[in-house]
Amino acid sequence: MYRWLLLAYPRDYRRTRGAEILETVRDVGAAHRRIRVAANLVRHGLRARLGRPASRTVVAWASVFAVVCGLFAASFGTWLAWLGSRPLDHRDLAAVVGRLYPDRQVSHLDQDDPPAVFLIYGHPLDKDLLSALLLGDGGEYAPAELTASFDQAPPAGLTELRQRLDAAGWEQSEPVRSDAYGCVPGSPRCDPASIPSDIAVYAERGDHILAVELNAEGSMHLTLSRATPGAAYPAGVIGFALGTLGGWVLFGWASRRTEGQRPLVQGPVKVLYGVAMLFWTAPVLLGAPMMLTHHLGEPHPRWHVPWEWLGQPALSLPFLVGAFLLIVALGLAALPPRRAAGRTLAGASDPAV
Template identity: 30%
Template sequence: MVSDLVTSSTAADPRLLRAYRRLLRAYPPGPRRDELLDTLVESAPPGRRRPRLREMVNLLWHGSRARLGRPKSRGIVVLTLLVAVAGGCLGAGVANWVGWHAVEPLPTGAEAAEISETVFPGLTVWGGGEAARVVSQSDGEGIEYGYAVSWVKHTAATRDVAAYTAGVRARLEAAGWTVTGVDPPLDQTNVVDADPADRSESFTATRGRLGLRFNDYYWAGRPAYDGDGNATYYLWQEPPSWLLTVTWLGFLPGAFLAWLLTGWASRRLEPNPGITAPVAVGAVLAVLCVVPATLLALSSDGRADETAAPSWQGLAFSLRTPAVLFGLLAALLLFLAAVQRPPRRLPQWQRQATRGLDLARRRPVAAVALAAVTSLLTGLGLYALVTQQLLPGSCTPAVPSGIVDPPSARTSDKARVFIDRQATEDQRNLAQAAIWRGMGGSPEFAGDPRAPGFLSAYCSHGRVDSEVAERLPSHWSVELTSPGLFRGLAAEMMAMPGVVAVQHVPD
């Protein structure tokens, strides 16, 4: 056999021989490679220099089936390819996350102060600070670059909207910014009962990868508690050009790792046909967790406004939940593969390493049920469920006082405003109006101690005694447009009667 192979190989064109050998690497190492090489060389017509396309596809297809431990299965290669695509998508998401963390953060310190002084010279500026790289849009329809909002209360100068906006543009251009777009003046032609004195002007500018949007709103005739508008600027960091390349380079190692793990699991499960079908269904579900979400991200350009980002630029953000589901399913399936009896061809020490899991191997259905129930109970938080429902009085509530802004809430867009339970309805209405003035959007009031979510402001687990709960302050949950707005909100709220605390809530 060897002498025949040497003779055939010598007679064949060296280029054809090298091509066949590369293709035969799809098969597992062993004598089968030599046998196939001999057959292919003998059947090749004289003068052929490269394999035919049909031969290439056939060798790769059957070689992959052999590699995956199921040479008689036609579906294993398709399933493995799908899992590899899902793994590649997750790999791209991980690379995207790493790439975003290499992007410079928003300006802070002296650089941020220089921008604020250019836009609002001589005024007290609230907001600014840090922001997440990518955030969800407020309507939940897409993602956008994380941005920091800075604002000032109106003065006589800022109420002259056109003149002040023109001055801001001139100062920014002198500081090296390029104005990229100017919005048309406010048009309220079709607005019922519109005040003709209302004014609004906006424009966008860039400097390097920094983007800036300026807005000046003046609503004449509004009552003092509602406020007559403000002047703001949004600042965000656009990603570098190399982020797309880094993101999709991460696809390759993710796909390769998923292929290897799927092949290993397939070979482990091959002696046990009864467990193969449930595992295959689980693998398909895992793929469905990731691939549609990735395709949806790729199909969206997200360009609703200046800060909105194409969804692929925030792929790591878009795939957070699908990645968790995929990871749980993958861990369960790999566990089932690990507990199977090792093939006899493995070395003795490898067989001994997994022999302690024979009980799970002998009862695979019970193992699946046990793993599923364990995962479910873990996800629901069994401990929190028991303590919250079965142990009244197990929590002693901690009532915040004053301004509470812990370091862990630095990039959080969530806040709470606490108001004394004895506050009058007018005081509550004035406080809620102040939340809007302080750039705290979408406040949700919780005043009933029995309502869902009321006690979560005081206890992360356990239950509060009903008499104690009745005396706790009511509170608003507030969504901040950007994390740095908390300081301005706190200053606005602590001046209101009845307000006892303003808390920046960590993510």
């Protein structure tokens, strides 16, 4: 087992000190301390990947990069899981509406299946809409939905709706009421008790989520969407683990490559990394608190997709700029290291002789 754990160390380190490490581990690794020895072996190996033994901050910078990589990789994993989910079918919407209100004529009912799992302005993302995604409208990129509506809601309204949802086997949340319009608090013409309310009811059955809105003017709108696929959760966990590990290994490779490099390489690499991390972390620090406040402020039968918590794709342009800067930094780190002082070419005579 210990031999496999040596993979935590960089390759050159394993070649020069691997046998010594294994011999030491066999001497001190008593049976009741195997887990502790294994944990220490991995911890020291991951630290050795960073190089710079005298640095006190390299672990912190590597941790930031690894965690951010893990978060984006987790989002990518859940996105792939969403793409593999069952697409919406307009016949399911017709069946839902027909079972809830078989005695009423619907005024609008989507007759076509959504063209993709995620849509932006009602269309799949393509090169024509890419500029909209990158230049501020990325928030419009969302899971597809199917809609239906009644010009006139049933007279019993909310009470009848909830009874019919229960009879159809929908698990519903408590109704959410919101003022149909606002007014200036304290104004003589503002009476909060007399303001009509819009009412929203969210229900879930199987892999479907149904949102029903009863508007103050008397109409009713129904929206059918897909629940979060079950595969999204393990995909996110696996993506985070692989992304974090990959980010640590990549940072360690660049760190060791630039250790002892000339200042003209080290300086730009550090600056590029710092600016890139600013572009990557700023959307996360902005998006996560706003999304948390949003979720706590109203019920959500389905949480927003993970990348929206990271400010994506609304702030995808900063992410791409940061990725470009990191690629440039890695390119500089890949430059051949400078020769050690006093090293002579093979076969050259020593000038001191």
